[in-house]
Amino acid sequence: MKTPTVPGVAELIREALSVYRDDPAAVATLEGYAGRLAEPLRIAVAGMVKAGKSTLLNAIIGEEIAPTDTAECTRIVTWYRFAHSPRITLEPIAGEPRLLPLKRVSGRLVFDLGGARAEDVERLVVEWPSESLRNVTLIDTPGIASLSEDVSARSVRFLTPDDAPSQADAVVYLMRHMHATDLRFLESFKDTEAGRSGTVNAIAVLSRADEIGAGRIDSMLSAGDIAERYRRDPSLRKLALGVVPVAGLLAQSARSMRQSDFESLALLAAMERPERERLLLSADRFLRSGIPEGLTADAREQLLERFGLFGIRLGIVLFRAGFRDPTPLAHELARRSGLDPLLGMLAGQFHARADALKARTALVGVEALLRTSPRVGSGHLAAALERLQVNAHEFRELRLLATLRTTGVPLRHDLAAEAERIIGGDGVAAHIRFGLNPDATAEDIGAAAHQVLHRWRLVAENPLTDRAALEVCRVVVRSCEGVLAESAGLHLHRQPA
Ligand SMILES: Nc1nc2c(ncn2[C@@H]2O[C@H](COP(=O)(O)OP(=O)(O)OP(=O)(O)O)[C@@H](O)[C@H]2O)c(=O)[nH]1
Numbered sequence: 001m002k003t004p005t006v007p008g009v010a011e012l013i014r015e016a017l018s019v020y021r022d023d024p025a026a027v028a029t030l031e032g033y034a035g036r037l038a039e040p041l042r043i044a045v046a047g048m049v050k051a052g053k054s055t056l057l058n059a060i061i062g063e064e065i066a067p068t069d070t071a072e073c074t075r076i077v078t079w080y081r082f083a084h085s086p087r088i089t090l091e092p093i094a095g096e097p098r099l100l101p102l103k104r105v106s107g108r109l110v111f112d113l114g115g116a117r118a119e120d121v122e123r124l125v126v127e128w129p130s131e132s133l134r135n136v137t138l139i140d141t142p143g144i145a146s147l148s149e150d151v152s153a154r155s156v157r158f159l160t161p162d163d164a165p166s167q168a169d170a171v172v173y174l175m176r177h178m179h180a181t182d183l184r185f186l187e188s189f190k191d192t193e194a195g196r197s198g199t200v201n202a203i204a205v206l207s208r209a210d211e212i213g214a215g216r217i218d219s220m221l222s223a224g225d226i227a228e229r230y231r232r233d234p235s236l237r238k239l240a241l242g243v244v245p246v247a248g249l250l251a252q253s254a255r256s257m258r259q260s261d262f263e264s265l266a267l268l269a270a271m272e273r274p275e276r277e278r279l280l281l282s283a284d285r286f287l288r289s290g291i292p293e294g295l296t297a298d299a300r301e302q303l304l305e306r307f308g309l310f311g312i313r314l315g316i317v318l319f320r321a322g323f324r325d326p327t328p329l330a331h332e333l334a335r336r337s338g339l340d341p342l343l344g345m346l347a348g349q350f351h352a353r354a355d356a357l358k359a360r361t362a363l364v365g366v367e368a369l370l371r372t373s374p375r376v377g378s379g380h381l382a383a384a385l386e387r388l389q390v391n392a393h394e395f396r397e398l399r400l401l402a403t404l405r406t407t408g409v410p411l412r413h414d415l416a417a418e419a420e421r422i423i424g425g426d427g428v429a430a431h432i433r434f435g436l437n438p439d440a441t442a443e444d445i446g447a448a449a450h451q452v453l454h455r456w457r458l459v460a461e462n463p464l465t466d467r468a469a470l471e472v473c474r475v476v477v478r479s480c481e482g483v484l485a486e487s488a489g490l491h492l493h494r495q496p497a
């Protein structure tokens, strides 16, 4: 749905630049916000130490570029953004940025900091020619609540700075179990980032989901049950737009499956079942065993490191069920890792709302500037900012979504659930808003939108409807009208000249 939010925000920044033109720091800050509006959306991957952040980031990109399990780099905020040729830049806290060598060790990128200490580095910027980075910049962050206060503090400062918008427009938050620390972080991300706008822009991932059922073949089912429970948990529900279980390691390795991985799985699949089950009882047993013959110690270690016990077990089952070629097997493993629902959610909740999320970040920034460095003559800026926040339909949708999920509204349960869907709670694509299939035609969508519109106009006119619910009616009606206007526009486009 197109509304002039971004041009409105860009105009506001231009006016602010003129008001603050004699304050170089404010000018630099404002130019930064203006630049962000034109950049791809920034999504940070955050979570506690060893939650699987870097592994999941690789899975999302579809290449193994983020280092995992390395001591120094995990302590540095690292940006991954699109460029036609690869380049790694180290930006120190003091001094000039410098390029790092592009080194690969067994197919993986290795960051050679050249003796620099993590605490002296502001950030690393990895430019990479990957299609998945064209419309989004991904940011890997050090683990929060880590033993080192310093590492934790960096992530928290980066994601939830005082008196400024977050460096990220949205966050994918990984947790292995729901911990009080996770909720505290999400709470502060919501408060700081959203400022007064009271919106939600985090997706929670139940990470390393294959380990939840101790790597058993039904682990992802158990993880799905737990995710469902978290989804309904009132404390998490108000902080995250959704909760998805993902086996990131399996997703990462399946997307980059090697011939050697496939051959190892084929050897294991050829074993007698009881013997194989005994072999796979534990990682230790698998590594120490001499069977099957032909599976070298190296290959065992590789396979376990790249797929985990769950991935190995699943790979064997699938191979035996007929996935006898590397490509279809890799696709099926990736499909079962739970990555697709996460990518779908990123597309529906973040990419489709990129403009609104970026515009909101900029508004929070201008608001913080007006608050911390008030100026004579900035009154009209505050008024314009307020108007944008209150009137821009995308913000009204985001705000209402947060209200529906937190305090709730005085509406019948089924109506409240429908409102949540219509305003984009499950994703902003028109068919999702109206609960239709992806192949729904413009006519189907139009018919559904008219029906919903009619129903909500009746709700609005009903004298028994609580006054507090009227704003819901207004937003829902406006969302329907937006979809109808957009499809009318498409129709006009398609008319022969
Ligand atoms: N079984 C399993 N292991 C995983 C998964 N994701 C990550 N791991 C393992 O967990 C360890 C930590 O993974 P990372 O991706 O480095 O985690 P991180 O959150 O980036 O860690 P820090 O940056 O050090 O906080 C590595 O040994 C990974 O192989 C997963 O989905 N399943």
Ligand SMILES: [Mg+2]
Pocket: 053, 054, 055, 067, 068, 069, 074, 140
């Ligand atoms: Mg990491």
